Amino acid sequence: MIKNFLKQHAASVLLPLLGTGLIILMWSVSSTTWSKSLPSPGKTWEVSKPYVAEPFAKRGELDQGILRFAWYSLVLVAKGYSIALLIGVPLGFLLGLSKLFSKGFDPIIQVLRPVSPLAWLPLGLILFEKSKPAALFTIAICAMWPTVLNTAMGVRAIPQDYLNVARVLKLSPAKRLFKILIPATLPYMFTGFRLSLGIAWLVIVAVEMLTGSPGVGGFLWQEYNSLIYEHIILCILTIGLVGFVLDRMMSVVEQRFRAA
Amino acid sequence: MAFLELKGVSKGYTTSGGRTEVLRDINLEIEKGEFVAVVGYSGAGKTTLISMIAGLVRPDTGTITLDGKPITEPGPERGVVFQNYSLLPWMNVRENVQLAVDQIFPNWSRDQRRAHVDKYIAMVNLTPAAHKKPHELSGGMRQRVSVARALAMDPAVLLLDEPLSALDALTRATLQDEIENIWERDQKTVLLITNDVDEGILLADRIIPLSAGPAATLGAAVKVDIPRPRDRKALNHDARFKTIRGRVIHYLLGAGSKSQGKVREAVQRPRILDELGITA
Numbered sequence: 161m162i163k164n165f166l167k168q169h170a171a172s173v174l175l176p177l178l179g180t181g182l183i184i185l186m187w188s189v190s191s192t193t194w195s196k197s198l199p200s201p202g203k204t205w206e207v208s209k210p211y212v213a214e215p216f217a218k219r220g221e222l223d224q225g226i227l228r229f230a231w232y233s234l235v236l237v238a239k240g241y242s243i244a245l246l247i248g249v250p251l252g253f254l255l256g257l258s259k260l261f262s263k264g265f266d267p268i269i270q271v272l273r274p275v276s277p278l279a280w281l282p283l284g285l286i287l288f289e290k291s292k293p294a295a296l297f298t299i300a301i302c303a304m305w306p307t308v309l310n311t312a313m314g315v316r317a318i319p320q321d322y323l324n325v326a327r328v329l330k331l332s333p334a335k336r337l338f339k340i341l342i343p344a345t346l347p348y349m350f351t352g353f354r355l356s357l358g359i360a361w362l363v364i365v366a367v368e369m370l371t372g373s374p375g376v377g378g379f380l381w382q383e384y385n386s387l388i389y390e391h392i393i394l395c396i397l398t399i400g401l402v403g404f405v406l407d408r409m410m411s412v413v414e415q416r417f418r419a420a
Numbered sequence: 421m422a423f424l425e426l427k428g429v430s431k432g433y434t435t436s437g438g439r440t441e442v443l444r445d446i447n448l449e450i451e452k453g454e455f456v457a458v459v460g461y462s463g464a465g466k467t468t469l470i471s472m473i474a475g476l477v478r479p480d481t482g483t484i485t486l487d488g489k490p491i492t493e494p495g496p497e498r499g500v501v502f503q504n505y506s507l508l509p510w511m512n513v514r515e516n517v518q519l520a521v522d523q524i525f526p527n528w529s530r531d532q533r534r535a536h537v538d539k540y541i542a543m544v545n546l547t548p549a550a551h552k553k554p555h556e557l558s559g560g561m562r563q564r565v566s567v568a569r570a571l572a573m574d575p576a577v578l579l580l581d582e583p584l585s586a587l588d589a590l591t592r593a594t595l596q597d598e599i600e601n602i603w604e605r606d607q608k609t610v611l612l613i614t615n616d617v618d619e620g621i622l623l624a625d626r627i628i629p630l631s632a633g634p635a636a637t638l639g640a641a642v643k644v645d646i647p648r649p650r651d652r653k654a655l656n657h658d659a660r661f662k663t664i665r666g667r668v669i670h671y672l673l674g675a676g677s678k679s680q681g682k683v684r685e686a687v688q689r690p691r692i693l694d695e696l697g698i699t700a
Binding site: 321322324325327328329330331335339340343344 | 474475476493494495496498499500502504506508510511519520523524573
């Protein structure tokens with residue numbers, strides 16, 4: 161019985177535990193051998209405990225529960241991400257629908273797409289002069305590309321049959337857009353949305369570090385400057401976990417649209 | 421002047437290897453209320469022919485007129501049932517038909533349109549499946565939705581592009597009967613494109629063979645002078661049926677088979693043995 165149970169769950173439970181354990185072991189060994197300033201796993205847990213045990217506590221401006229910090233970051237991401245979608249979807253449709261537009265703008269998009277958030281932020285500060293709009297600008301401009309490109313690809317991939325239906329019925333441009341083009345493109349759009357969200361979350365940390373806004377990235381930088389290295393690791397794990405949860409959530413939504 | 425008329429129509433496509441002429445010098449006249457079947461090889465350009473009449477593709481030369489007016493673009497007065505159903509997968513059966521009805525009869529009241537949609541869904545026996553999405557339906561059911569959508573537009577001409585070729589023999593027979601019933605009741609002008617000679621003879625007033633491509637053209641029309649309703653089983657023993665089929669197949673395998681050495685699928689042979697197997 162137990163043997164069977166182990167066999168069945170070995171792949172899904174034991175192996176991930178084993179892998180994680182191995183990394184913690186390496187971390188532990190590293191902290192006692194070649195990198196003395198790296199806090200050990202035990203020490204990290206001890207120092208991080210108040211932040212994890214009371215995740216939403218607010219003891220002061222710079223001393224808050226880790227999920228409270230994460231929440232600040234999420235709010236900022238949500239705003240920047242919304243801007244990314246609001247610009248990215250129409251831009252994607254234009255690229256997908258118009259060969260002229262696509263020919264004109266595709267090269268510059270390919271050039272701007274790989275630019276790092278660290279490069280965009282100073283430009284945002286020049287443009288908007290304040291750190292918050294600059295942060296939103298940076299998140300939006302970095303995160304929108306997957307939405308733009310996937311939407312454009314989805315529009316180009318609409319089967320001719322659906323377009324023929326629109327032509328035979330003589331649908332108006334608006335009806336054609338809302339009844340045919342958008343529903344047909346939705347699965348591609350959601351793939352773009354998921355990738356964009358991943359990037360937006362990636363960008364937030366860099367942006368918060370540079371602007372010093374409160375959030376999980378800002379906290380990380382502040383704790384580095386205060387020499388509390390345990391909190392850096394806590395932040396890294398939090399950022400990773402929140403990113404993972406966001407991706408899972410988007411993936412569920414994406415699957416739903418794919419099946420429909 | 422015939423109701424639907426094609427004069428000297430030809431169409432070619434430019435490919436990497438140069439230009440291929442698909443259809444050459446097509447002349448076709450269909451009277452109002454007539455049911456005409458065009459039978460031909462797969463890949464001979466049957467779909468191109470129907471796309472041109474539908475207005476989705478412009479011919480290179482020649483003219484196509486409906487009721488005296490030249491066809492230059494698609495329009496709802498020509499209802500098309502595509503080979504691959506062309507249903508919108510994010511809409512259920514009712515919404516697929518509704519989209520067409522709302523578009524064609526914008527002046528009707530909501531209730532009127534709703535009743536109209538219900539009527540045509542019922543006509544193809546899909547009332548119990550009205551709320552289902554296309555992916556939940558069988559091929560035959562999907563094709564019936566497609567037929568219902570085309571009919572609900574109340575088109576002057578119904579264009580059927582191999583509507584039954586993707587279906588199994590039994591579903592095919594059922595839908596053939598449904599198409600014939602609907603035609604008898606509404607007396608619509610119908611152009612059926614098929615690769616099944618028997619199907620053409622069973623349904624049509626006239627059957628016209630299309631020669632093998634490239635540069636396919638229409639052969640001489642054969643009148644189907646078998647009284648309706650036609651019984652599928654009795655038909656096989658009917659002398660007139662045999663004569664008509666003989667003439668069509670003779671053309672397709674003889675004069676109409678001269679292709680330019682390209683690989684092509686054969687015309688679907690009559691299923692006499694199947695029929696005998698069932699009746700024996």
